[in-house]
Amino acid sequence: HLYFRLPNIIKLLISVVFIMTLFGIIIHFVEPRQFPTIFDGVWWAFVTAATVGYGDYVPLTSSGRIVAISLILTGGGIIAFYISSISSETIKKEHDLQHGKL
Amino acid sequence: HLYFRLPNIIKLLISVVFIMTLFGIIIHFVEPRQFPTIFDGVWWAFVTAATVGYGDYVPLTSSGRIVAISLILTGGGIIAFYISSISSETIKKEHDLQHGKL
Amino acid sequence: HLYFRLPNIIKLLISVVFIMTLFGIIIHFVEPRQFPTIFDGVWWAFVTAATVGYGDYVPLTSSGRIVAISLILTGGGIIAFYISSISSETIKKEHDLQHGKL
Amino acid sequence: HLYFRLPNIIKLLISVVFIMTLFGIIIHFVEPRQFPTIFDGVWWAFVTAATVGYGDYVPLTSSGRIVAISLILTGGGIIAFYISSISSETIKKEHDLQHGKL
Ligand SMILES: [K+]
Numbered sequence A, B, C, D: 001h002l003y004f005r006l007p008n009i010i011k012l013l014i015s016v017v018f019i020m021t022l023f024g025i026i027i028h029f030v031e032p033r034q035f036p037t038i039f040d041g042v043w044w045a046f047v048t049a050a051t052v053g054y055g056d057y058v059p060l061t062s063s064g065r066i067v068a069i070s071l072i073l074t075g076g077g078i079i080a081f082y083i084s085s086i087s088s089e090t091i092k093k094e095h096d097l098q099h100g101k102l
C-alpha cells in the first residue's frame, strides 16, 4: 500500500487527525447541546487527547463522560507517541546538522 | 492466579479503573458538596490522573486537596504508564503488519 | 549523608514537596491577592507542575506569570520524572511478583 | 557557529522561548480580542505547549483553534523533550554527586 511508504511522522499525523475527527463526531452526536458543531467536537478531542484540557467544552452526561474517558485511554497514547516522535526526530536532525550530515 | 495470564494492557486497564474508582469514592466522602455522586468523583479522578484537568470539579478544602495531590503522585504514574504501553503496543502491531507478521 | 541512603523514590518525593513549597511561597508573596495563603500557593504549584492546570488559581500579573513559566520549565521535569519512576517501579514489582521473587 | 557550542539544555531553552514567542505573536494577530497583548499570547503559548491549559485564554474562532492545534502538534514535542532532558540531567548530576564525581 501507498500508506506504508509515507514517513512515520506523517502516518502518525494522519492517524491522530483521523481518531480526533472520529471522537469529535461521536461527542457531537452524544451531547449535541454541549458540542453544537462537529468542529467543536474535534477541537475538544484534540484539547483532551493532548491533555491540555482548557475546560471550555466539557461533557455533562454519563455517556458523554464515558466517551471522554475512552478518548483519554485510547487517543491519549497516540498523541503522546506522536509528540515524542516529533521531539526525537527534531533532536536527530539537529545532531545530523551539527555533524555535517545535512 | 488467573490475573497473571491476562495480557499486560488489560491488567493495567483493570488497575487504572480500580484506582480511579477508589479515589472517586474517597473524594466523594471527603467533599460531598463538590462531588455529589461517586461517578462525579470517578470522573474527576480520571480527568485529574490523566492530567487533563478541565476544572469542572475541583476540591476546595485542605483535606480534599491532599487527596488530589496523593492522586497526582500515585495514580498519575499508572495512567501515564498505561498510555505509553498502549502507544508502544500500537507501534509494534503496525510494524508487524508492515513486515507481514500479522 | 543520611539523605543518600534513602530509596530513590523517597528522595524524589522529598525534592518534589520541597520545590512545590518553594514555588508556593514565592507566588504567595508575588500575587497575594490571587494566592491568599501559602497553602493556596503550594496547591497551585502541584496542580501546575503536574500539568493538571484546573484554572482555579491563575497568576494575573507579568511577574506572577514569569514565576509560573519558571515553575513549568524547572519543577515540571522533576514531577514528570517522579511519576515515571513510580510507574517503572510498580511494573518491576509486579514482574518480580509474577516470577516469584517476592 | 557559536550556537552549537552551548550546552544542550540552553539550546533547547532558546528554541522553546523562540517558538513560544512566535506562536504568541501569531495568536495575538489572529485573535486580537482574546489575546490583547503579545505577552498574553506568549503566556497562552507556554501554558498550552506545556499542556497545563488553565483555560484563562482560549481561542474562539476556527483559525485561532487551528493555530492552537498546530502549537499542540509542533511545540508540545519540544517542551516535552526539554522537560525530560532537565529531569535526566538532574538525575545524572545527583548520581555523580553520590559517587563523588562532583
Ligand atoms: K487544564
Ligand SMILES: [K+]
Pocket: A051, A052, A053, B051, B052, B053, C051, C052, C053, D051, D052, D053
Ligand atoms: K491540563
